[in-house]
Amino acid sequence: MRMSGAQMVIACLEQEQIDLIFGFPGGAVLSLYDALYDSSLKHILTRHEQAAVHAADGYARISGKPGVVFATSGPGATNLVTGIATAYMDSVPLILVTGQVASNMIGTDAFQEADITGITLPITKHNYLIKNVKDIPVVFKEAFYLATTGRKGPVLIDLPKDVQNDQAEFCYPEEVYIQGYKPTLEGHPGQIIRAANAIKKAKKPIIYSGGGVVHAAAWDELRAVAEKGCIPVTTTLTGLGAFPTDHELFLGMPGMHGTVAANYALSQADLIIAAGARFDDRVTGRLDCFARQACVIHIDVDPAEIGKNVEAQIPIVGDVRKVLEQLLLRMEAGDTGAWLEQVNLWKKQYPLTFENSGDVIRPQYVIKELYRLTAGEAIVTTDVGQHQMWAAQYLHCKYPRSFASSGGLGTMGFGFPAALGAQVAAPGRVVLCITGDGSFQMNIQELATASRYRLPVKIAIINNSYLGMVRQWQELFYNKRYAETFLEGNPDFVKVAEAYNIMGLKASRPEEVEPVIRKALEHDGPVLMDFVVASEENVFPMVAPNTPIDEIIGGGSK
Amino acid sequence: MKRILSVLVEDKPGVLARIAGLFSRRGFNIDSLAVGHTMEPGISRMTIQVQGEPATFEQLTKQLHKLVNVIKISDLTEDPNVCRELLLVKVKSEPSTRGDIQQIVSTFRAKIVDISIDSMMVEITGDEDKLNAFLLLMQEFGIKEIVSTGKVALARGAKATTLAAGDKDKKK
Numbered sequence: 263m264r265m266s267g268a269q270m271v272i273a274c275l276e277q278e279q280i281d282l283i284f285g286f287p288g289g290a291v292l293s294l295y296d297a298l299y300d301s302s303l304k305h306i307l308t309r310h311e312q313a314a315v316h317a318a319d320g321y322a323r324i325s326g327k328p329g330v331v332f333a334t335s336g337p338g339a340t341n342l343v344t345g346i347a348t349a350y351m352d353s354v355p356l357i358l359v360t361g362q363v364a365s366n367m368i369g370t371d372a373f374q375e376a377d378i379t380g381i382t383l384p385i386t387k388h389n390y391l392i393k394n395v396k397d398i399p400v401v402f403k404e405a406f407y408l409a410t411t412g413r414k415g416p417v418l419i420d421l422p423k424d425v426q427n428d429q430a431e432f433c434y435p436e437e438v439y440i441q442g443y444k445p446t447l448e449g450h451p452g453q454i455i456r457a458a459n460a461i462k463k464a465k466k467p468i469i470y471s472g473g474g475v476v477h478a479a480a481w482d483e484l485r486a487v488a489e490k491g492c493i494p495v496t497t498t499l500t501g502l503g504a505f506p507t508d509h510e511l512f513l514g515m516p517g518m519h520g521t522v523a524a525n526y527a528l529s530q531a532d533l534i535i536a537a538g539a540r541f542d543d544r545v546t547g548r549l550d551c552f553a554r555q556a557c558v559i560h561i562d563v564d565p566a567e568i569g570k571n572v573e574a575q576i577p578i579v580g581d582v583r584k585v586l587e588q589l590l591l592r593m594e595a596g597d598t599g600a601w602l603e604q605v606n607l608w609k610k611q612y613p614l615t616f617e618n619s620g621d622v623i624r625p626q627y628v629i630k631e632l633y634r635l636t637a638g639e640a641i642v643t644t645d646v647g648q649h650q651m652w653a654a655q656y657l658h659c660k661y662p663r664s665f666a667s668s669g670g671l672g673t674m675g676f677g678f679p680a681a682l683g684a685q686v687a688a689p690g691r692v693v694l695c696i697t698g699d700g701s702f703q704m705n706i707q708e709l710a711t712a713s714r715y716r717l718p719v720k721i722a723i724i725n726n727s728y729l730g731m732v733r734q735w736q737e738l739f740y741n742k743r744y745a746e747t748f749l750e751g752n753p754d755f756v757k758v759a760e761a762y763n764i765m766g767l768k769a770s771r772p773e774e775v776e777p778v779i780r781k782a783l784e785h786d787g788p789v790l791m792d793f794v795v796a797s798e799e800n801v802f803p804m805v806a807p808n809t810p811i812d813e814i815i816g817g818g819s820k
Numbered sequence: 821m822k823r824i825l826s827v828l829v830e831d832k833p834g835v836l837a838r839i840a841g842l843f844s845r846r847g848f849n850i851d852s853l854a855v856g857h858t859m860e861p862g863i864s865r866m867t868i869q870v871q872g873e874p875a876t877f878e879q880l881t882k883q884l885h886k887l888v889n890v891i892k893i894s895d896l897t898e899d900p901n902v903c904r905e906l907l908l909v910k911v912k913s914e915p916s917t918r919g920d921i922q923q924i925v926s927t928f929r930a931k932i933v934d935i936s937i938d939s940m941m942v943e944i945t946g947d948e949d950k951l952n953a954f955l956l957l958m959q960e961f962g963i964k965e966i967v968s969t970g971k972v973a974l975a976r977g978a979k980a981t982t983l984a985a986g987d988k989d990k991k992k
């Protein structure tokens with residue numbers, strides 16, 4: 263069938279079973295939006311392009327399907343950058359379609375021209391500038407294949423105006439042929455046997471699992487390996503939910519604000535089975551002191567992750583799910599009884615704690631109440647800061663693909679738009695956005711999006727009047743010199759919500775917390791909850807940056 | 821330590837920027853880079869010389885592999901290889917020195933490709949040692965300008981750095 267480039271884009275998306283786009287129009291995508299007007303694809307109009315990417319990102323993390331974003335050239339495209347970098351760091355599959363000035367204007371500093379393929383080179387898995395309308399189907403087929411296979415990630419397609427208008431015959435390819443791209447999915451059988459032997463021999467093994475387990479939908483296999491081997495499990499921030507948090511083998515999150523049990527166990531383990539995790543510095547602390555006695559089995563679909571930060575004695579390149587499946591067939595439990603006893607002792611000795619108060623609301627109390635009243639059924643998105651860490655510590659999720667947080671890039675402003683995307687992905691579920699008074703204002707304009715589409719997300723602002731996490735570091739490492747972290751001038755969030763026709767609720771005293779949450783959960787539309795909390799509360803336990811992870815401040819050290 | 825890589829890439833727009841950008845992002849300096857066609861249409865070969873520690877170098881190679889347009893990477897450093905560079909040297913000359921220059925040029929099996937009143941241009945190919953030795957001698961006369969192609973290299977013997985049959989069936 264003959265059609266325009268813009269119509270082809272829509273046809274390609276339909277071929278890829280996409281039914282939803284997040285975006286924001288402009289001069290260079292008029293044709294694209296005109297083609298969209300005739301289609302049955304749903305489009306969610308955000309109020310800022312950055313929010314469109316975060317929303318698509320939230321959608322992808324929760325649904326497991328790729329998120330799609332449209333934006334115009336120049337400022338539209340550059341507004342995507344933070345969102346793309348966020349998705350790239352956490353390996354989230356996205357397709358970003360940007361308009362570009364007409365082909366004959368490229369390179370002339372034309373109105374709203376930006377070299378977006380150049381700009382996003384280091385933050386996309388791959389990107390394309392399409393010069394010929396005939397290339398559109400092949401490029402889209404490749405882009406979806408790249409975004410959703412191997413180590414997933416964002417792929418950007420830049421479409422000049424004239425290419426959107428040119429006509430050609432449309433034929434969607436059935437196969438992809440990319441000469442330089444062949445992800446390894448099966449684990450090497452010899453390595454699987456070596457891993458199984460190491461597990462059998464280990465006395466103090468630990469599974470350290472990350473976001474890769476979620477991306478590969480390997481939670482069942484993860485659980486089976488842990489149970490079969492009697493091996494305790496710690497999951498990173500992006501891996502939360504992949505292992506049941508109420509499981510007796512679960513240790514909580516490792517690293518800077520991880521549990522004492524997880525950090526002690528990693529430090530003293532004789533075997534670390536890293537599954538879809540990348541030994542980020544927030545997890546390892548000081549690298550030369552990290553897990554010195556441990557043999558490391560590192561399973562990852564991206565060979566470049568293996569040996570990058572921590573040397574792996576048994577590297578296994580492959581899809582985490584396939585590899586864990588292979589391992590299950592070969593492995594036998596070692597003698598881990600004494601180790602499990604030790605680990606359980608740490609769990610009992612050093613639980614997460616905070617001091618409750620009758621006068622002021624403790625932020626941790628709000629999070630615990632949210633957990634209690636949603637019974638772990640909610641989808642949770644977070645922003646970045648103290649509230650994020652408290653959410654990771656206390657707001658457990660019963661199911662995988664229920665927790666979305668910007669782990670690698672740590673992007674303030676992620677949480678709220680991501681919650682909108684999550685709600686679209688899971689219309690029937692409660693979506694909680696745990697945000698800070700600082701972070702929320704980085705995409706506060708999306709209240710309009712929530713209002714227009716009546717997306718019933720429940721926003722919980724942990725309002726401490728500070729850029730709390732930065733203030734905490736100033737308190738601990740900069741002599742309490744609170745340079746530019748007090749958020750004087752914050753708005754009345756309830757009034758802001760009401761201005762957008764969204765229910766706003768406020769709690770300033772501990773006894774108001776539960777009624778506010780209940781009211782929010784009963785309401786069938788979006789709700790903003792403003793929890794005015796103790797302003798100088800700190801997140802503990804804490805491992806200071808670049809120190810060994812068994813040197814823990816607050817929460818019990820040896 | 822110095823490394824020589826032979827990299828086969830798809831001849832697509834931006835591929836040079838992708839590769840050069842990766843090297844600089846990961847903190848590697850490119851000493852020399854040469855790009856040219858191969859026998860296969862649409863595929864170019866880059867010969868790249870870089871400096872780096874072995875561990876970081878391995879990381880770099882893996883990252884390079886991740887670039888979608890990169891098809892094959894061969895590290896020629898450890899293998900017997902033939903490595904050449906072509907140099908054009910413009911050297912000062914007077915009637916009294918021309919003979920000396922000519923003699924050196926012929927000893928090095930180089931070629932004089934242009935002569936003017938006060939200079940000569942010499943074309944020479946060879947490995948790094950030979951070119952350095954030649955340049956040292958030319959400095960005696962005064963070098964006015966130099967341009968070089970960058971190194972190109974191939975493994976000796978049967979080892980092929982071109983595509984094997986298996987590199988091509990990357991179909992879904």
Ligand SMILES: Cc1ncc(C[n+]2csc(CCOP(=O)(O)OP(=O)(O)O)c2C)c(N)n1
Nearest residue numbers: 647648649672674698699700701729730731
């Ligand atoms: C876009 C962006 N800018 C700056 C930072 C640095 N930063 C990390 S946490 C934080 C404070 C966040 O404040 P708030 O959202 O109020 O959360 P709190 O820590 O108070 O819970 C800042 C400024 C960041 N992570 N992202």
Ligand SMILES: [Mg+2]
Nearest residue numbers: 698699728730
């Ligand atoms: Mg705050």
